[in-house]
Amino acid sequence: MSIFVDDNTKVLVQGLTGGQGRFHGLRNKAYGTKVVAGVTPGKGGQDVEGIPVYDTVAEAVAATGADASFVSVPPRFAAEAILEAARAGIPLVVCITEGIPAHDEARVFATLRAEHPGTRLLGPNCPGIISPGKTNIGITAGEIALPGGPVGIVSRSGTLTYQALYELKQLGIGVTTCVGIGGDPVPGTNFVDCLAAFEADPDTGAIAMFGEIGGIEEERAAEFIAKEVTKPVVAYIAGVTAPPGKKMGHAGAIISGSKGTAQAKMEALAAAGVHVVNNPTEAGQKMAEIVKAR
Template identity: 50%
Template sequence: MSILINRNSRVITQGITGKTGQFHTRMCRDYANGHACFVAGVNPRKPGENVEGIPVYASVKEAQQQTGANVSVIYVPPPFAAAAIDEAVEAELDLVICITEGIPVRDMIRTRYKMQGKKTRLIGPNCPGIITPDEIKIGIMPGYIHKKGRIGVVSRSGTLTYEAVAQLMEIGLGQSTCIGIGGDPVNGLKHLDVIQLFNDDDETDAVLMVGEIGGTDEEDCARWVKDHMRKPVVGFIAGVTAPPGKRMGHAGAIISGGKGTAQEKLEVMESCGIKITRNPAEMGKLLKSVL
């Protein structure tokens, strides 16, 4: 069991004919069961073409009907990416992973509003994607650094996801599923949603949670962990040294009214029973210590 995706997932690439979509679809298809999993591409201007043997359809609905796909990954440029998410939601896919960075916040607010009451789950935007090691990867993370195991990883930061995984691998710990949820202020799944899925997953023994300054998602998640989580959780927050009042690189990393600082997040997490580290080089060791 893994969460959200496995070797039976069937994936559509929206934006497959662009350079980025083409490159990463090839990398994902060459990983583990990717050849069976990546079944379609979408570009309304190029239906009937194919990209390295993957057929291109005019719409997500058509691709879904022809191939039975249940997941979509989006590499569409920022001005059109929210509409691409809307299209996948309308086609009632189970999961949409949006890699695109720089989608206007207003577009995402509209898209999130339209998603209410729909069954589709969204990962991202502005995220590296999701991987179930040795089964399937969807996104831009390097597959070779992962190995199958029993640690769940959820992170708001793309590169810190890879760092966390590298540290786990160094001490011989594989992962059940790794999810980069993205750093944008308006996004899909939050830490809390992913932690709940890991809590219910029989094949995840512990969770490594990487957060960032800005917003209150990590605090909300920590409070839920305190009351409901049956597995150990280890946490790190990026941005401890960020100067107060300065806007950092990520769109979501905005500290407002004293809320959302790394210090505050770490204090809430610690008080809720999450083992925390302030040193990013210690994430793997700390997780091993709670097993």
């Protein structure tokens, strides 16, 4: 099995007629993802290499039965695009857009919780989600992912998402689903959401978790793992040498005082029984040991 998406997921791309939306939407389609529609206001009736384009998400859903949206629009339009998808009843929205103002992210998060609890937002500023051999929504290169499981991956960092997939592929280890949750301060889906889903998935036998400095989501994940997760977890935390007070790449990757340090996160995870490693290659090697021992 997989989490959140499978080979029956029907995807529409908000922004399909733009450069990034077209490029990644067509790559997703070439991978085998069921990309059934595009949405660009004012361009309804056009098509992108056979994919019909609609003016609104509601029209696209009514015509195609799409149940997932891939949002690839500029930052100033992204918040409304996410909410439009939610209002149309889309259960999964994947937003790769980077640079969305934090107050827009907070407003979207609160609105989804209050008015659209049936919609899950993945991102913003994330690489997306891939269930190898089934569905790829976002910007992850499908060729670096080996299907079949038994490992589930969740990562804040896009680059580490790709490395995690490739490290496991080099070792002949398949992945059930890889979820890039993004590095912004207000992600729609967090570590705990993904850990709970992997714990419930019978085909996921072990979990790889890639975190980074900033915030307390890794510490929250550690608490959840200690109480609720029975499967082995391997974790790597990026940013050991990052200086306090300096943003490192992601908007959420900043150490404030004694909070958000890599060391604190590593200690919390280790105390929860997680196999904490020093780099992504070690994560792959430790996972290989775990898989071999199953």
